[in-house]
Amino acid sequence: MTDETNAAQRQFWNSDFGAKWVAFEADLETLHAPMNDPLLTCAAIELGMNVLDVGCGSGAVTRRAAEWVGVDGSVTGVDISEVLLDKARATAAGEGSASVDYLHADAQTYAFAPASFDRVVSRMGVMFFADPTAAFTNLLRAVRPGGYLSAVVWRRGEANPWFRIPTEAAIRHLGPIDSDPDAPGPLAFANTDRALAILMAAGWMDASASPLEVILETRGPATEAAASIGSMGPAARIMDLKGATKTQLTAIKADIAAGFRRFETEHGLRVPVTMTLLSARAPV
Numbered sequence: 001m002t003d004e005t006n007a008a009q010r011q012f013w014n015s016d017f018g019a020k021w022v023a024f025e026a027d028l029e030t031l032h033a034p035m036n037d038p039l040l041t042c043a044a045i046e047l048g049m050n051v052l053d054v055g056c057g058s059g060a061v062t063r064r065a066a067e068w069v070g071v072d073g074s075v076t077g078v079d080i081s082e083v084l085l086d087k088a089r090a091t092a093a094g095e096g097s098a099s100v101d102y103l104h105a106d107a108q109t110y111a112f113a114p115a116s117f118d119r120v121v122s123r124m125g126v127m128f129f130a131d132p133t134a135a136f137t138n139l140l141r142a143v144r145p146g147g148y149l150s151a152v153v154w155r156r157g158e159a160n161p162w163f164r165i166p167t168e169a170a171i172r173h174l175g176p177i178d179s180d181p182d183a184p185g186p187l188a189f190a191n192t193d194r195a196l197a198i199l200m201a202a203g204w205m206d207a208s209a210s211p212l213e214v215i216l217e218t219r220g221p222a223t224e225a226a227a228s229i230g231s232m233g234p235a236a237r238i239m240d241l242k243g244a245t246k247t248q249l250t251a252i253k254a255d256i257a258a259g260f261r262r263f264e265t266e267h268g269l270r271v272p273v274t275m276t277l278l279s280a281r282a283p284v
């Protein structure tokens with residue numbers, strides 16, 4: 001991949017951040033696993049289908065989809081991060097699963113074989129496109145007429161304490177950030193109307209959004225979660241941007257831990273979050 005499209009995201013997901021994602025993969029997988037089956041159910045995945053997993057990362061959903069479609073199906077995971085794809089390739093899919101391929105490519109621009117997939121799915125992998133309308137137009141070309149797209153995306157505010165608590169802690173200590181709420185990033189589709197308008201502008205039909213309530217679970221006390229959230233989550237991006245000092249970092253992590261303490265149980269944190277499940281259909 002040499003073109004400049006999505007260069008910033010490519011750089012980001014191939015940087016130390018991608019390496020951190022790999023290092024924390026087991027914990028992240030526990031955290032995000034509750035989204036998997038609702039996503040595949042929403043996409044009406046059936047035995048024998050060919051599925052594309054967009055922004056597949058280390059491949060958890062790719063492997064789960066491979067179990068759902070079985071040996072007569074196939075699943076392709078596409079991602080711009082070689083670091084994450086290396087991790088995906090190193091993890092075998094379960095017994096009785098479809099064959100799995102991983103493609104190092106930009107899903108916004110890659111020339112997929114036209115109409116080659118029955119379904120396009122994504123768990124938090126479609127919010128990073130510089131030109132989302134172009135990306136969803138490209139994905140529409142890849143899916144067969146009448147095929148479905150389903151994607152899980154983050155919400156903002158009260159629905160999402162997982163992002164709200166660290167973001168507010170970082171802003172409390174470092175001041176507000178001047179950023180475009182729709183810019184490529186995890187919250188780019190927090191505005192559901194915007195997401196649906198983009199899907200329709202790209203030519204998808206019957207675009208709809210429904211709430212997906214999940215409990216995000218981590219091991220250990222709030223202080224432990226605060227340490228990893230503080231080094232990887234939304235607060236980390238703000239601290240990076242603002243050049244936070246060590247003292248500020250410590251204070252922010254303490255505030256994050258305090259914010260999450262109400263979600264502590266004897267088994268770790270259990271944080272209720274409402275995600276959005278986007279779905280749409282390719283015209284026949």
Ligand SMILES: C[S@@+](CC[C@H](N)C(=O)[O-])C[C@H]1O[C@@H](n2cnc3c(N)ncnc32)[C@H](O)[C@@H]1O
Pocket residue numbers: 006009013032054055056057058059060061078079080081084105106107108122123124125126128129
């Ligand atoms: C939040 S992670 C989600 C990863 C995975 N779907 C999961 O749930 O664990 C977002 C992923 O999207 C990928 N990504 C971002 N922009 C992309 C693009 N233009 N084409 C393909 N993948 C992209 C990143 O490299 C990253 O792996």
